[in-house]
Amino acid sequence: MSTVNGGISFWYAQDGTPAPREPLPGDISADVCIVGGGYTGLWTAYYLKKAVPFLNITVLEAKFCGYGASGRNGGWLYNGIAGRDRYAKLHGHEAAVRLQQAMNATVGEVVDVCEQEKIDADVHRGGVLEVALSPAQLARLKAFHAAETAFGETDREMYGARETADRIRVTGVVGSSWTPHGARLHPVKLVKGLAAAVEALGVTIHESTPVTEIKPKHAVTPYGTVRAPYVLRCTEGFTASLTGQRRTWLPMNSSMIATEPLDDAQWESIGWDGRETLGDMAHAYMYAQRTADGRIALGGRGVPYRFGSKTDNDGRTQPQTIEALRDILTRFFPQLAGVRVDHAWSGVLGVPRDWCATVTLDRSTGLGWAGGYVGSGVATANLAARTLRDLIKEDSGQSGPTDLTALPWVNHKVRKWEPEPLRWLGVQTMYAAFRGADHRESTGHTATTDRVAVLANRLSGR
Numbered sequence: 476m477s478t479v480n481g482g483i484s485f486w487y488a489q490d491g492t493p494a495p496r497e498p499l500p501g502d503i504s505a506d507v508c509i510v511g512g513g514y515t516g517l518w519t520a521y522y523l524k525k526a527v528p529f530l531n532i533t534v535l536e537a538k539f540c541g542y543g544a545s546g547r548n549g550g551w552l553y554n555g556i557a558g559r560d561r562y563a564k565l566h567g568h569e570a571a572v573r574l575q576q577a578m579n580a581t582v583g584e585v586v587d588v589c590e591q592e593k594i595d596a597d598v599h600r601g602g603v604l605e606v607a608l609s610p611a612q613l614a615r616l617k618a619f620h621a622a623e624t625a626f627g628e629t630d631r632e633m634y635g636a637r638e639t640a641d642r643i644r645v646t647g648v649v650g651s652s653w654t655p656h657g658a659r660l661h662p663v664k665l666v667k668g669l670a671a672a673v674e675a676l677g678v679t680i681h682e683s684t685p686v687t688e689i690k691p692k693h694a695v696t697p698y699g700t701v702r703a704p705y706v707l708r709c710t711e712g713f714t715a716s717l718t719g720q721r722r723t724w725l726p727m728n729s730s731m732i733a734t735e736p737l738d739d740a741q742w743e744s745i746g747w748d749g750r751e752t753l754g755d756m757a758h759a760y761m762y763a764q765r766t767a768d769g770r771i772a773l774g775g776r777g778v779p780y781r782f783g784s785k786t787d788n789d790g791r792t793q794p795q796t797i798e799a800l801r802d803i804l805t806r807f808f809p810q811l812a813g814v815r816v817d818h819a820w821s822g823v824l825g826v827p828r829d830w831c832a833t834v835t836l837d838r839s840t841g842l843g844w845a846g847g848y849v850g851s852g853v854a855t856a857n858l859a860a861r862t863l864r865d866l867i868k869e870d871s872g873q874s875g876p877t878d879l880t881a882l883p884w885v886n887h888k889v890r891k892w893e894p895e896p897l898r899w900l901g902v903q904t905m906y907a908a909f910r911g912a913d914h915r916e917s918t919g920h921t922a923t924t925d926r927v928a929v930l931a932n933r934l935s936g937r
């Protein structure tokens with residue numbers, strides 16, 4: 476059997492695409508209109524409807540719920556949040572620690588709601604293990620470990636090569652850092668379960684309904700317009716396709732492969748009984764999970780950005796990206812050299828100019844948005860949704876400020892990306908620098924690599 480390329484994602488090949496919901500029937504009114512049916516939009520609908528059951532909430536989705544990154548991701552439900560260090564600089568260390576603590580708690584929140592709503596998303600709470608494979612990666616790992624600890628993660632553990640191998644046998648590993656604040660899940664089972672839970676609460680979802688323009692109190696679609704005091708943009712990597720948003724968040728690609736199910740002898744040789752989500756310390760890092768049905772699903776950056784903020788076609792990815800991911804797989808686990816790759820796919824995530832996730836409600840217009848999670852959105856979308864709920868409750872006089880509305884990522888402002896071709900050139904240069912640095916590190920040259928990558932980070936505004 477050859478590799479299936481695209482088809483949105485392996486998760487859909489496994490779990491099936493959902494039966495379509497009706498498009499918007501014409502002009503309607505609502506109390507809250509949510510644009511985008513991924514984790515951000517659906518969690519927001521969920522928490523708002525739970526908090527204020529009489530609210531009339533409409534979700535508009537261009538394709539079907541979970542069509543975007545929420546149906547394609549690596550299933551790392553973890554406590555990472557893009558921009559924490561910058562928020563520490565802007566608002567002080569204590570504020571960033573509160574943000575980190577909120578993220579730590581979010582992992583448990585998602586797991587708890589899955590249990591309450593009977594969403595079986597193959598959740599396994601094994602934490603996150605990040606490994607180092609070279610002296611340069613080990614130096615970064617130690618710095619990373621120290622930084623996370625300084626932000627309050629006192630339960631994080633550092634392992635040497637041998638202790639790491641007791642958990643998972645990655646070839647060439649020299650150390651690792653583990654946090655309990657993470658779980659593996661099946662992205663599509665979560666997004667489907669969430670959409671069903673939201674509908675059961677009485678939220679209306681219209682699919683096959685692309686919004687062409689968002690303006691105060693209006694979401695415009697080819698089927699009609701939704702008028703609502705609050706219109707929330709939850710379109711992450713697709714945001715550039717909306718009128719006036721071309722340079723707001725850059726759509727960054729991430730690609731994945733899923734192997735055939737491994738047999739018992741292969742798992743015996745690898746270990747990984749704890750089913751931690753697995754990552755490394757390369758500049759162009761990889762991420763992986765052991766799936767519930769015994770495969771390895773592994774991702775990385777691939778071709779990072781397409782000219783003009785183009786997005787992929789139903790998840791199709793480039794052959795060279797599939798090969799690059801397979802190379803990582805066999806570098807980590809050489810015994811899997813002959814293993815079949817059943818599926819390859821890609822998706823887009825949203826990257827703001829300063830690489831900081833944000834959640835915003837503009838009180839003067841009633842427009843809100845959340846995203847820019849830069850690849851750490853599975854848990855962050857949940858925190859963003861609860862924060863949007865609190866911001867709307869506060870704005871509509873139903874409650875005062877809360878701990879969530881006081882977090883430093885709320886109402887953060889950032890400038891737009893440069894026009895093309897600068898945008899494209901900037902991202903290509905940055906990733907070429909990262910790949911070059913990773914290559915030199917893998918061949919034992921460590922002296923200049925960090926300087927090059929740090930410079931690339933500075934240039935890119937990271």
Ligand SMILES: Cc1cc2nc3c(=O)[nH]c(=O)nc-3n(C[C@H](O)[C@H](O)[C@H](O)COP(=O)(O)OP(=O)(O)OC[C@H]3O[C@@H](n4cnc5c(N)ncnc54)[C@H](O)[C@@H]3O)c2cc1C
Nearest residue numbers: 511513514515537543544545548549551686822851852853
């Ligand atoms: C390959 C890949 C792997 C990843 N792995 C991880 C991971 O392991 N852990 C992690 O934390 N994060 C990961 N991420 C990031 C994470 O998946 C996203 O940050 C998160 O899913 C974003 O959710 P969202 O709802 O904001 O956006 P999306 O899930 O992209 O949802 C946006 C929705 O809006 C719809 N839409 C777009 N335009 C319009 C429009 N004009 N009108 C109406 N609807 C519209 C889309 O069809 C889509 O359904 C990964 C991302 C990718 C692509």
